[in-house]
Amino acid sequence: MKNNFEPYTFDEFFASGLQESTSPFLTEESKTWSKNLGLKSAMASVIFLAIAFIFSFSIQPLSFLFLTFVYFLAGIPALIKTFKDFRSFEINIDVLMTLAAFMAVLIGNALEGALLLVLFELSGAMEESVTFKARGALHKLNELAPTMAWVVDNDGSAYQRSVKEIPVGAKLLIKANEIVPLDGFVVEGISSVNLVHLTGESAPVTKKPQDEVPAGAKNLESAITIQVTRISADSTLNKIIQLITHAQEAKPKLQRWLDKFGKAYASTVIVLTIIFTVVLPWILSIGFWGDEGSLYRALAFMIAASPCALIIATPTAYLSSISSCAKNGILLKGGVTLDALASCKTIAFDKTGTLTTGELSISDTSHLFGDIQDTNFALSVAASLERHVIHPISAAITGYAQQKQLKQIEILDFESKAGFGLTGNIILNNQKLPVAIGLSSFIRSMLPDDLKTLLDSKMKELNLENQVIATCLIDRSVYVIRMKDTIRSKTKELISLIGKERQLTPVMLTGDHKLSAQSVAKMIGINQVFADLRPEDKLNLVASLSEKEGLAMVGDGINDAPALARATIGISLGKIGSATAVDASDVVLLNDDLFLINWLIGKSHKTLKIVKQNLFLALSVIVLATTPALLGYIPLWLAVILHEGGTVIVGINSLRLLKK
Amino acid sequence: MSDNFADHFKGKDALGHVIDARVKGRLAASESHGLEIPGHVGELLYSIKETTAILLLLWISMQTMKIPTSQILHIYIFLFFGWIVWSAGRSAFLGWLRLQRLNRLITEEKWEIEHHRDQEKQELEALYKAKGFSGKLLQDVVEVLMADDNRLLQVMLEEEMGLTLSAFEHPLKHALFSLVGVVVTFLAICGSIILLPTYGIYIAGALMVTVTIIMSSRKEKTELMSSLVWLIGIFGISIASVYFISQILNIFIFKL
Numbered sequence: 034m035k036n037n038f039e040p041y042t043f044d045e046f047f048a049s050g051l052q053e054s055t056s057p058f059l060t061e062e063s064k065t066w067s068k069n070l071g072l073k074s075a076m077a078s079v080i081f082l083a084i085a086f087i088f089s090f091s092i093q094p095l096s097f098l099f100l101t102f103v104y105f106l107a108g109i110p111a112l113i114k115t116f117k118d119f120r121s122f123e124i125n126i127d128v129l130m131t132l133a134a135f136m137a138v139l140i141g142n143a144l145e146g147a148l149l150l151v152l153f154e155l156s157g158a159m160e161e162s163v164t165f166k167a168r169g170a171l172h173k174l175n176e177l178a179p180t181m182a183w184v185v186d187n188d189g190s191a192y193q194r195s196v197k198e199i200p201v202g203a204k205l206l207i208k209a210n211e212i213v214p215l216d217g218f219v220v221e222g223i224s225s226v227n228l229v230h231l232t233g234e235s236a237p238v239t240k241k242p243q244d245e246v247p248a249g250a251k252n253l254e255s256a257i258t259i260q261v262t263r264i265s266a267d268s269t270l271n272k273i274i275q276l277i278t279h280a281q282e283a284k285p286k287l288q289r290w291l292d293k294f295g296k297a298y299a300s301t302v303i304v305l306t307i308i309f310t311v312v313l314p315w316i317l318s319i320g321f322w323g324d325e326g327s328l329y330r331a332l333a334f335m336i337a338a339s340p341c342a343l344i345i346a347t348p349t350a351y352l353s354s355i356s357s358c359a360k361n362g363i364l365l366k367g368g369v370t371l372d373a374l375a376s377c378k379t380i381a382f383d384k385t386g387t388l389t390t391g392e393l394s395i396s397d398t399s400h401l402f403g404d405i406q407d408t409n410f411a412l413s414v415a416a417s418l419e420r421h422v423i424h425p426i427s428a429a430i431t432g433y434a435q436q437k438q439l440k441q442i443e444i445l446d447f448e449s450k451a452g453f454g455l456t457g458n459i460i461l462n463n464q465k466l467p468v469a470i471g472l473s474s475f476i477r478s479m480l481p482d483d484l485k486t487l488l489d490s491k492m493k494e495l496n497l498e499n500q501v502i503a504t505c506l507i508d509r510s511v512y513v514i515r516m517k518d519t520i521r522s523k524t525k526e527l528i529s530l531i532g533k534e535r536q537l538t539p540v541m542l543t544g545d546h547k548l549s550a551q552s553v554a555k556m557i558g559i560n561q562v563f564a565d566l567r568p569e570d571k572l573n574l575v576a577s578l579s580e581k582e583g584l585a586m587v588g589d590g591i592n593d594a595p596a597l598a599r600a601t602i603g604i605s606l607g608k609i610g611s612a613t614a615v616d617a618s619d620v621v622l623l624n625d626d627l628f629l630i631n632w633l634i635g636k637s638h639k640t641l642k643i644v645k646q647n648l649f650l651a652l653s654v655i656v657l658a659t660t661p662a663l664l665g666y667i668p669l670w671l672a673v674i675l676h677e678g679g680t681v682i683v684g685i686n687s688l689r690l691l692k693k
Numbered sequence: 694m695s696d697n698f699a700d701h702f703k704g705k706d707a708l709g710h711v712i713d714a715r716v717k718g719r720l721a722a723s724e725s726h727g728l729e730i731p732g733h734v735g736e737l738l739y740s741i742k743e744t745t746a747i748l749l750l751l752w753i754s755m756q757t758m759k760i761p762t763s764q765i766l767h768i769y770i771f772l773f774f775g776w777i778v779w780s781a782g783r784s785a786f787l788g789w790l791r792l793q794r795l796n797r798l799i800t801e802e803k804w805e806i807e808h809h810r811d812q813e814k815q816e817l818e819a820l821y822k823a824k825g826f827s828g829k830l831l832q833d834v835v836e837v838l839m840a841d842d843n844r845l846l847q848v849m850l851e852e853e854m855g856l857t858l859s860a861f862e863h864p865l866k867h868a869l870f871s872l873v874g875v876v877v878t879f880l881a882i883c884g885s886i887i888l889l890p891t892y893g894i895y896i897a898g899a900l901m902v903t904v905t906i907i908m909s910s911r912k913e914k915t916e917l918m919s920s921l922v923w924l925i926g927i928f929g930i931s932i933a934s935v936y937f938i939s940q941i942l943n944i945f946i947f948k949l
Binding site: 113 | 825827828918919922923926929930933934937938940941944
């Protein structure tokens with residue numbers, strides 16, 4: 034229980050759309066009263082209706098009393114909605130149902146009207162429950178986002194401020210067990226953070242000075258100070274929250290069409306009901322009132338023709354899929370994404386950071402020239418220099434040296450030239466020799482003129498363009514250490530499955546050198562490679578492939594953002610991907626598991642299949658029940674059962690998509 | 694900029710604005726089975742709704758017991774005198790009781806300030822800490838408030854107890870409006886029975902309820918349509934309950 038002096042968090046209340054069960058004015062115990070109120074009310078209506086039905090054979094006034102309760106519980110909310118729709122000149126399914134239920138009272142069939150209201154309320158409660166489940170992910174993320182942060186002042190004192198007012202560059206103190214409120218990088222302290230709520234990744238990750246930490250990460254060990262790199266509105270966490278919000282709002286084409294169609298259809302059914310009520314007595318020689326009367330038949334027609342199942346056929350299916358994807362750590366920008374994904378014939382992967390992890394490993398070390406030819410010794414020198422700094426290249430070299438158990442060499446007079454390289458001296462055979470590692474231009478500048486020319490020609494010979502290399506100097510001997518990206522695990526299986534199970538053609542798009550790209554493509558089984566692409570080339574290629582046959586583009590970095598936005602479907606990696614890439618994409622894989630792409634494509638096809646099944650079922654009920662209802666073969670109660678039964682079956686069919 | 698401030702405070706100073714906001718908060722938090730709107734208007738509307746409900750329910754009960762309309766009118770006239778005294782008296786009594794409670798709270802709080810100063814200071818610190826003050830700023834705020842006992846008493850009443858000074862009306866004013874509500878309702882209901890003996894009371898009842906809901910809805914700024922349908926629904930279900938239960942009792946117990 035909250036104590037009275039603890040500031041109240043209103044975020045959940047607003048995120049839930051002002052739901053009563055999250056009202057800040059209710060006590061914690063009272064909030065449970067509000068949970069699933071729609072469903073509770075529907076269940077109470079079912080019980081009252083059953084009692085009314087039982088007593089309709091013996092004690093009529095008691096039956097009517099319970100029917101009044103049913104009309105109160107289920108009818109009043111429906112009536113309010115209908116009046117509101119009338120006020121905005123909107124004739125829809127709710128109007129149709131309420132009209133039918135209350136007209137049933139007029140012709141002495143209050144029991145059938147109540148049955149209609151109860152079943153309509155039940156299907157509404159079920160739809161609400163599916164929607165609520167889909168919103169679950171958003172609530173959890175909102176709970177994650179802290180609203181206040183400790184800002185560290187220039188004099189070292191810390192004070193609390195709203196995260197919305199903290200500018201880029203401000204320093205924040207993140208205490209142990211606190212959630213990181215804004216994106217930033219560590220400036221002081223070392224600690225482990227956990228991204229489990231944000232990405233699904235439960236392993237703690239060590240963060241030290243200069244490492245980036247995203248908003249939403251939980252600081253596990255000791256206090257760290259971070260410098261803010263993005264304001265609240267631009268933070269990674271906020272982008273993800275926006276993405277889920279859009280997912281709930283963006284409706285697929287079919288659903289948009291059905292919404293529009295539903296309104297026109299409802300008006301037509303009402304007009305037809307009036308026409309049949311007036312015309313049937315003349316055509317079929319029947320009366321106006323009574324169980325065989327035209328009003329009774331027209332009402333049965335109206336209920337049978339109501340497009341309830343048709344209306345919920347698509348949104349429940351898409352919402353269930355979106356919810357299931359969220360459970361698997363996949364965020365979608367709405368059902369429209371699933372439609373588009375199912376239509377794609379090609380899937381393009383960015384190479385670096387997507388098919389590969391972006392972590393470097395040593396591929397080989399070459400001696401270019403000079404007296405000292407021992408490459409292992411060169412690697413020892415390189416590792417001894419690199420252990421003083423933090424950089425992906427230094428991590429690769431020191432890691433490799435450790436793995437090969439190369440001995441450390443003492444570096445004297447160590448110096449770091451930021452952005453260029455590292456220098457120092459070693460003692461070899463009682464001689465002090467200069468050593469360095471860094472960009473080839475940096476090493477070149479340290480060589481005499483004759484060796485400069487030699488270095489240029491050797492570099493040209495090795496064709497090192499577009500490769501990640503470090504050049505190492507020991508006295509007058511020069512070495513090149515080549516590095517390669519590490520391929521993600523299970524990538525080969527994924528590419529094979531996408532081709533075999535989903536009939537998609539995988540292609541690789543990269544700005545890297547053709548040879549390096551082809552070697553990676555060969556290893557993972559991609560036949561079509563587009564290499565040496567500048568960002569604009571990549572964008573043009575993505576545009577043409579998207580227009581030609583539908584393209585799903587998988588990327589991670591800020592450089593992929595335009596291509597992700599232009600592709601039929603952009604899929605980005607949320608954990609390592611930039612906030613811009615996340616923003617530009619339609620799908621975010623929160624835990625960077627590329628293998629989920631195959632599952633997602635399968636899900637998109639299954640969703641379309643279930644939508645088609647739902648539409649077929651809904652249309653069948655309408656087609657098969659309307660004419661017999663008009664001819665008097667289907668009584669009012671059966672029309673209600675057929676109509677609402679169809680709606681419930683469609684809802685249950687959609688819920689199958691909730692499975693992981 | 695100054696225009697924005699003027700809009701925000703609606704022609705009042707910041708303190709006046711805060712008092713208004715508090716009254717609004719109290720209005721929203723008022724009990725659902727009591728007065729929706731605090732003050733004399735609330736008393737009037739409440740008394741109309743309550744009297745209408747009682748007269749309608751009595752009408753249904755007596756109709757099912759086959760009591761003639763003229764006799765029902767006689768009963769209504771007797772009831773009028775008792776009900777008017779009860780309604781106005783209860784309103785005044787509850788008003789005075791509340792005023793007494795509030796005055797007692799002020800006396801108690803004053804005593805606390807004079808005799809438990811340290812505890813009051815701690816309470817004040819906790820209050821302002823919860824509002825986001827900390828460090829030296831918090832200490833400064835507390836010291837300033839503790840410096841003047843009058844100001845401290847007001848702060849404790851408002852901040853700690855959520856009370857608003859100068860916001861309550863006199864109990865007699867409440868009683869008067871409650872009385873007016875009863876008179877208007879009796880006149881409307883009895884008049885409608887005389888003019889249209891069968892359906893008049895239902896039409897008058899529906900009109901009275903609708904008018905009170907429109908007035909409350911305007912005052913409370915709630916959604917008219919929902920309030921109207923819900924309250925008419927509640928009236929409908931209570932009337933139906935009396936009607937059907939009296940029918941059941943008539944069949945099985947009273948054998949009418």
